[in-house]
Amino acid sequence: MSAIAEGLFTDENPPRLIGGRDRLSGRIVFPCPPGDQFEPWPLQRTGRLWSYTIQRYRPKSPPYAGPEDFHPWPVAYVELPGETIVEARLANVAFDAITIGMALELTQLPLDPAAAQPVLIPAFQPLGQPARGAS
Amino acid sequence: MSDVCIVGVGIHPFGRTDGISGLDQGVFAVRQALADAGTEWQDIQFAYGGSDAAGNPDTMVERLGLTGIQFINVRNGCAAGGSSLASAAMAIKSGEYDLGLAVGFDKHPRGAFNALPAEYNLPDWYGEAGYMITTQFFAAKIRRYMHEHGISATSLGRVAEKAFRNAVHAPHAWRREPVALETILEASLVSDPYTKYMFCSPAEGGVALILASEKKARELGKPIIRLKAVTMRTRPPGSFEVFAPSIDIAKDTAPRGSASRIASADAFTMAGIGPEDIALAQLQDTEAGAEIMHMAENGFCRDGEQEAWLAEGRTEIGGSLPVNTDGGCLACGEPIGASGLRQVYENAIQLRGDGGGRQVPGNPKTAYSHVYGAPGVSAVTILER
Numbered sequence: 171m172s173a174i175a176e177g178l179f180t181d182e183n184p185p186r187l188i189g190g191r192d193r194l195s196g197r198i199v200f201p202c203p204p205g206d207q208f209e210p211w212p213l214q215r216t217g218r219l220w221s222y223t224i225q226r227y228r229p230k231s232p233p234y235a236g237p238e239d240f241h242p243w244p245v246a247y248v249e250l251p252g253e254t255i256v257e258a259r260l261a262n263v264a265f266d267a268i269t270i271g272m273a274l275e276l277t278q279l280p281l282d283p284a285a286a287q288p289v290l291i292p293a294f295q296p297l298g299q300p301a302r303g304a305s
Numbered sequence: 306m307s308d309v310c311i312v313g314v315g316i317h318p319f320g321r322t323d324g325i326s327g328l329d330q331g332v333f334a335v336r337q338a339l340a341d342a343g344t345e346w347q348d349i350q351f352a353y354g355g356s357d358a359a360g361n362p363d364t365m366v367e368r369l370g371l372t373g374i375q376f377i378n379v380r381n382g383c384a385a386g387g388s389s390l391a392s393a394a395m396a397i398k399s400g401e402y403d404l405g406l407a408v409g410f411d412k413h414p415r416g417a418f419n420a421l422p423a424e425y426n427l428p429d430w431y432g433e434a435g436y437m438i439t440t441q442f443f444a445a446k447i448r449r450y451m452h453e454h455g456i457s458a459t460s461l462g463r464v465a466e467k468a469f470r471n472a473v474h475a476p477h478a479w480r481r482e483p484v485a486l487e488t489i490l491e492a493s494l495v496s497d498p499y500t501k502y503m504f505c506s507p508a509e510g511g512v513a514l515i516l517a518s519e520k521k522a523r524e525l526g527k528p529i530i531r532l533k534a535v536t537m538r539t540r541p542p543g544s545f546e547v548f549a550p551s552i553d554i555a556k557d558t559a560p561r562g563s564a565s566r567i568a569s570a571d572a573f574t575m576a577g578i579g580p581e582d583i584a585l586a587q588l589q590d591t592e593a594g595a596e597i598m599h600m601a602e603n604g605f606c607r608d609g610e611q612e613a614w615l616a617e618g619r620t621e622i623g624g625s626l627p628v629n630t631d632g633g634c635l636a637c638g639e640p641i642g643a644s645g646l647r648q649v650y651e652n653a654i655q656l657r658g659d660g661g662g663r664q665v666p667g668n669p670k671t672a673y674s675h676v677y678g679a680p681g682v683s684a685v686t687i688l689e690r
Contacts, residue, residue: 175430189551197542200551201428202596220552221452223444224497225435231417233432245441247449248554257436265497270452281434291434 174281174289177202177210187276187292189253189254200256213250215276216297220255222246222268235289237282248274248294259293272299307403309394309532310522311688313342313515314653317410319508319637320479327640328510329357332368334643338513343525344404349515350654351375352406352422353392355385359412383589384537385409386512386645387676391535393516403518409639413507425548425680439679440504440592442547444496445568447594451498456597458498462490463615464503464593465635469624472632474662476534477647479508479638503593508638512646514653523643530656533687534575538568538680547679564683565589565602565675572673572685573604580604583687585655586626587648589677590633603675605687627665630655643676648674648688653669656690 178201179185189200190208202210228240244260246268260268261279277295280288315337316329325333331354338612339346346369354362354376363376381388389407396402418439422432431437448454463627466486472478484502522529540546541562543553555561573579580603588603590596597611605626606614620628631637631651634644652672655665672688 174433175428178430197553199553221445221449223441223448224494225438225441226494226496229435229438230416233421233429233437234435235433236435243435245445247445249554251554253554255554257550257552259434270449270644291430 171280171288171290174291178292179278180212183276184215184276187256189213198254200254213253213256217250217274217294219247219268219270219272219274220247220249220293221270222260222281224265235281237284246294259291260295260296261293261301306396307400307518307520308516309397310519311514311530311532311653312517312522312525312527313338313344314650315341316477316647316650317511319640319647321511322509327356327410327509327511328365329368329411330509331356331362331408331513332365334410335365335369335406335408335512338515342515342527344515346370347372347457348404349406350402351393351396351514352408353377353379353389353410355379355381355389356411356643357382357385359410359642362408362410365408367562369509381537381678382682383639383641383678384645384676384682384684385642386649387535387686388537389406390514390646390649390686391537391684392583394532394535397516397518402424403521404414405516406513407516408511408513409642409689410511410644412509413584413640416507418507419517420548420679423435427548427550431550434674436550437548439547440496440499442549443592443595444499444578446545447592447598448498450594450598456612458490460597460612460615461498461503461593462486464590464596465489467621468629468635471630471663472636475631475636478632478636480632480636488524499592499594503590505634508640510637510640510643510647512643512650513648514646526592529690530653531689534572534577535681535684535686536568537684538564538571540564541567544681546681560601560608564676564681565599568683568685569603569675572687576687576689578671578687582671583673584667584671585630585652585665586628586673586675587630587633587651588628588675590629590635591636591639595607595677596628599675599677605674609633622663623664630660630663630665633655645674645676645684648676649688652688656688
């Protein structure tokens with residue numbers, strides 16, 4: 171399976187997200203913007219839940235490229251200390267077990283598990299989950 | 306420099322009006338505003354118009370009359386109305402003109418707004434993954450705010466309950482039936498913690514305001530409502546905005562900056578008054594929590610005080626600071642081009658004392674309006690009678 175876009179994940183195992191670091195101010199953002207102002211900056215793999223919601227209805231297509239068959243999914247902002255707060259799905263956690271401040275680590279999720287060639291999107295899961303071998 | 310006065314107001318009812326285009330709803334509002342001002346289209350010297358999804362506003366001249374006037378179209382997301390008004394006010398303040406129009410209308414398809422990543426300078430994958438959804442941002446923002454400042458879900462419900470209750474008395478509102486607090490809180494979730502009653506819907510409608518120099522306003526003989534301040538501002542570093550793949554970590558304990566905070570502070574400076582001098586306010590309430598957060602971002606209370614304010618009814622029609630007296634976006638829906646001007650329309654009605662069943666008591670003399678939109682734009686007005 172390949173990533174939903176080039177330049178999101180490092181080639182390491184396990185992968186890290188690639189942010190961008192402003193060459194002048196040192197500000198770190200995600201994803202790494204095109205152009206020369208930002209240099210690619212691999213982000214740490216673990217952080218804490220900053221905020222979240224549950225997407226309860228299917229987003230409109232386009233642009234959404236997920237499956238027609240919709241099941242609600244959680245989307246979070248995860249604080250990576252000293253770097254930035256990134257937006258990503260939450261995986262392997264019950265909706266009612268999600269709490270602000272919980273420790274999380276990066277994983278990957280197929281956008282449409284039933285697709286012939288699923289693409290992977292960034293996600294975070296509770297720290298210490300058994301590896302799922304998504305890559 | 307001349308004060309800018311609002312001398313005529315018009316509105317096409319918000320909601321769904323099948324068979325009438327967005328543009329024609331705008332034309333309806335303009336004709337009503339001209340009649341209200343006691344003037345004619347031929348006397349209007351310039352116009353600024355906003356529409357996000359219902360066509361170019363300047364094409365209204367086909368309906369209103371080909372008088373050759375300057376007509377500039379404005380596209381500024383949810384701040385379009387404020388931007389039109391700011392531009393129109395500057396045209397009069399400069400001395401170039403003394404009678405003009407700010408108009409906005411829209412007609413959106415049903416369902417959530419369908420934004421595309423490229424329109425916001427974002428990569429395509431961000432939309433493919435399902436994140437081009439305003440409701441996600443609003444829900445995540447209030448979830449964090451509730452966590453930091455002790456705001457309860459009941460307070461979210463109280464905001465929505467108030468909106469529908471106020472709208473009963475607003476003929477231009479869309480959803481005019483009261484909804485019980487329990488019904489609001491127990492309804493199906495759209496984006497947690499928001500239930501379906503806590504989000505506004507894209508809608509239709511049109512609003513027109515006729516603006517004049519003070520000299521011209523006196524000639525027309527209308528009650529003088531002064532536009533004491535109008536500001537449109539964009540976001541500062543570190544703000545948390547719609548469609549954000551990442552957010553800066555806040556560096557200290559001071560409140561996170563926002564376009565709204567800047568627009569508000571600058572408007573109060575321009576008007577020479579403070580939040581404590583405002584008699585009533587229309588605050589962007591595209592969802593219930595937005596009204597709560599915007600109470601603090603606009604300087605009316607400190608973060609967290611909203612919990613007590615709502616429990617004590619301070620933002621009700623008879624409270625110390627009535628907020629969203631016509632039901633706001635929650636009850637009127639949001640036609641983007643018209644929404645910010647609806648707030649100013651409602652303020653003008655209130656300052657004239659024409660609010661009927663929703664009239665703020667005590668002869669209010671000042672009124673405030675605030676809009677916020679993606680990706681971090683805000684506009685504020687302060688009216689004074």
